Amino acid sequence: MQNGSVIKRRDLLALIGTIAGSSAMYHAMTSLGFASESAYKGPLRLEGSPQGASVLILGAGLAGMTAALELRKAGYKVQVLEFNSRAGGRNWTIRGGDSFVELGGFKQTCEFEQGLYINPGPWRIPYHHRALLDYCRRLNVALEPFIQLNHNAYLHATRAFGGKPQRIRSIKADFQGQVSELLAKVTQQGKLDETVTKEDQEILLQSLRAWGALDRNHKYSASLDSAEFRGYARDPGGGLSADPLPSDPISLSEILRSRLWRYLQAFARYNFQTTMFQPVGGMDMIGKAFVREVGDLIRFGAKETQVQQNGTGVTVSYVDTADPSAVQQATADWCICTIPLSILSQLPIDVGAPMKNAIDALPYAASVKIGLQFKRRFWEEDEAIYGGISFTDLPIRQIAYPNYGFNRNGRGILLGGYLFEGANSYEFTAMTPAERVKSAVEFGAMIHPQYKAEFETGVAVAWHRVPFTLGCSGEWSEAGRAQHYRNLCQIDGRVPLAGEHASDLPAWQEGAILSSLDAVTRLHERVVKT
């Protein structure tokens, strides 16, 4: 390319964006090969004046604060009512000194060391959650990698391998290698002749050798080739002890019967592919960043009791959680309601039957997370596990290692259990917090025996017992979504809803933000038109 006469692609996009608005820019980006994977179309540009219109937002979670930020920027008068004494909602981090009372009155005070924390709600951000990542960039939330796949973490089945946890690396390599060997065998037996050309069969065999770490006879065997995938019996060293030794693969039958293969999808699925992120210092750094923008609009400790609307406006009744005797009212022209449906379904609300039926149709999932503090980072010191997740069929389901503070001396926090749906989630919810922690330590010790000597203190959050959500997240069935989802998302009079429950990304923060942006956009279109 010579001199400045050629317009750069990025400049062209900026030009299109300026002239034609973000939607045109989005189409241009897509046709130029960018941005095809996300529903996020870039920062909102709400054209036209709201002419003094006011919006009351119910809930100061990510959906509510996104709406507050964008609507105020567009010129609306905005106020936010929040039940808790903090903003963020499920975007939440528990640190040493924090207290938390769950339903039933069970109180926990976190005794973690200064600087250590647990994210009881969302804890990871996929790279394709472009809206959330964009807000993190705009609001200066520092990110670091969240390690979803650590080849040196464990897969564990109670009834397989004598209960001994297996390295993810070995199971992955052996499953891949054994399947490759099988496929190579049937190829060589001519059993694929009808479906694969002779020429492609040659390439297939080459690829299976490379992909499955097969030897020259297309066998998956103990060799330095397979060791490079599954790990060595003795690692390569220096000087006179340099010789590496191969390790023995696990047989296909053992892998199949152990059922450990089913965890491999935890690394393959779109939502869990690298790169994933977490905010430095805890997930609530995102909520706190939003509070820096819109904190002055939030009225804390407000428990909504009724939502009324007519042709001219919306009136929301609420009580102060510290003094529930006096009912107060807030009014506005419009109301964006982000209250979880587990709670909203219990409130009197003036909306038509289609939206009300939708509000009443969504069950909330059970989920439990347990944070455990240990005297030392034995998983790093003893087992060379730096971040990532071990999976098990024990009721705790997962043990996740901290993705910060690597290789330090001193204390560390494990996510000692992460249950989502299924019987165990309910069983752990039904326990006292202390029982949950105790059980997590007992089960975890079956994978890391160091638990017994090193455990110090823990906290446990069961989402059905969380006063501000009464459950983890909306649990849409296919039939329920087909019947109710669109009715839930339509603006009813002067009330649109937003939140993860009004998205196709249930339980993800991205869903909360995208639903909010969608509701804000449609609301603004209506306001500007009238």
Next chain:
Amino acid sequence: MMLAKTAAVAALTLLSATAAIGQDSTASPRTFSSGYRFVEMTGEELFANVCQGCHMPDATGAIGAGSYPSLAGNKNLEAGSYPVFLVVNGRRGMPAFGDMMTDGQVAAVVNYLRTHFGNNFQDVVTAKDVQDARR
């Protein structure tokens, strides 16, 4: 944060859904199910391991931003078909347990509930009643 379908499918593919795999060593031993479905069989144990998560150990419910209704001395339990229907199909935010419990388990926990916590309804619901409540 998490993915519903994966967890449920993975749980369903477990080897056995009928064996309890671990127990607490405390005075009141706890049962843990090994799959998607509950292994607890008695009404008392089902209540203590499932229902009390929300409705609380004394069945009086709880109040936060929303509430869990009290099941203690609750006249709505008079017609046994009502609690059977709710346990099987759920209601509003309450999940449906029809896929996680057998007809016998639902009947057991409803019968337990209707004869404890200040409730004293002596007619018994049967597995057949539960079957009829499945949509």
